[in-house]
Amino acid sequence: MTVDSPAPLTSREEYDATLLRLSEASVRRHFDAFVDVPWDHPDFRVDRSDARWVLPAATDPLGAHPWYRGLPLETQIEIGLWRQANIMKVGLQFENILIRGIMQYVSTLDNGSAEFRYLTHEATEECHHTQMFQQGVNLIGADVPGLPRWIRRASPIIPLFASLAPVGFFIGVLAGEEPIDHTQKQILRGADEIPPVLSRIMEIHVAEEARHISFAHTYVARHASRLSRGQKFAVSLAFPVIMRVLCDAILKPTREFREEFDIPREVVDELYWDGPASREFLSDLFSDVRMLAEQSGLMTPLSRRVWRALKIDGRASRYRSEPPVTFSTHA
Numbered sequence: 001m002t003v004d005s006p007a008p009l010t011s012r013e014e015y016d017a018t019l020l021r022l023s024e025a026s027v028r029r030h031f032d033a034f035v036d037v038p039w040d041h042p043d044f045r046v047d048r049s050d051a052r053w054v055l056p057a058a059t060d061p062l063g064a065h066p067w068y069r070g071l072p073l074e075t076q077i078e079i080g081l082w083r084q085a086n087i088m089k090v091g092l093q094f095e096n097i098l099i100r101g102i103m104q105y106v107s108t109l110d111n112g113s114a115e116f117r118y119l120t121h122e123a124t125e126e127c128h129h130t131q132m133f134q135q136g137v138n139l140i141g142a143d144v145p146g147l148p149r150w151i152r153r154a155s156p157i158i159p160l161f162a163s164l165a166p167v168g169f170f171i172g173v174l175a176g177e178e179p180i181d182h183t184q185k186q187i188l189r190g191a192d193e194i195p196p197v198l199s200r201i202m203e204i205h206v207a208e209e210a211r212h213i214s215f216a217h218t219y220v221a222r223h224a225s226r227l228s229r230g231q232k233f234a235v236s237l238a239f240p241v242i243m244r245v246l247c248d249a250i251l252k253p254t255r256e257f258r259e260e261f262d263i264p265r266e267v268v269d270e271l272y273w274d275g276p277a278s279r280e281f282l283s284d285l286f287s288d289v290r291m292l293a294e295q296s297g298l299m300t301p302l303s304r305r306v307w308r309a310l311k312i313d314g315r316a317s318r319y320r321s322e323p324p325v326t327f328s329t330h331a
Helices: 012-028 073-106 114-140 149-154 158-164 166-190 196-226 229-251 255-261 265-274 276-285 287-295 301-309
Strands: none
Touching: 012 114, 012 196, 073 114, 073 158, 073 166, 073 196, 073 229, 073 255, 114 196, 158 166, 166 196, 166 229, 166 276, 166 287, 196 287, 229 287, 229 301, 265 276, 276 287, 287 301
C-alpha cells in the first residue's frame, strides 16, 4: 500500500480532511492480531530446519556478508530466527513507547480535535501490532532483548516529549517506523520465499504502518512551519541525529546478538555502516524523511551537513515509498 506523500498544508481544513480520510481508512481496513493471523495453522509453525529463515542476501546486510554465507545452514537458520524475533521485539517495544506518547499527546487536545480521533485509531492498531509481534517472538522461542538497554531504561521518559515537543516526538516516531517499514517492504518485494507466519505479520504491519507514517509526515509538514525561528533551527539539527540514533538502535545487532553467535567485530563494523553497500542501504532508508525535511523547511544548509556527517544524506524521494533506485544492487 502506498500513500501519496503529503505537501506542507496551509489550512486547518486541509489538515483535518487528511486526518478524517486516515481515520475512515482505519475503520474500513484494520486487523486483529488473533483473528487475522492463523497462529495454530500447521503452515505457521516454526520449523528450525526451514531454509526460508536464512537471512535474505538481497535485503539484509548481514545476510549478504561472506561470513554469514559461509556458516553451516543450521547456524544461518538459527541466526535468522533470532534476528527476526529481535526485530519483532524491537517493533513491539517501540510501539509501546509510541502508544504511551500518543496517550500523553491526546490528553492535551481540545474537544472536536481531528487529531484525537485519528491518533486513538492509531493507538488501537499499534496495540494489535504489539500483540502480533510478541506472539511471533513466542512462536520462534528466542529470548531476545529487543532495543538496546539504554533505550529500554529511558522508555518511561520518552513519551513525555509527545506533549512537551510534539514535532520532535513525531520525528522520532518516523525514525522508528521508517527503517522497519522500509526493510519489511524490501523483503516482501525481493525475497523469493518467506515463512508464512513472517510474511503475514509483515503484510499486516506494512498495510497499517502506511497510515501511521502518512500521519507523522503530515503532522511534521504542517507543524514545523509553526515553530519559532529558534525552535525550527534546533529541530532541523536534531532531525538527522534522531534518525541515525534510532536507526542504529533498531537495525544494528545488539551486544547480546553478537555474543550469542560470536559475530566478529569487523563484520559488524563493515556492515553497520562502513562498507559501500551498507552505506548505500543506509542512505536508501532515509530517502522519504529527507523529502519530508525538504518539504517542511527543516533541510537547511547547516542541517544538510549534519545529514552528510551522519552518513544518511542522499537523494530525496519524489514520493513516499518510492522504491530505491539502487535496490537491484543489493541482490
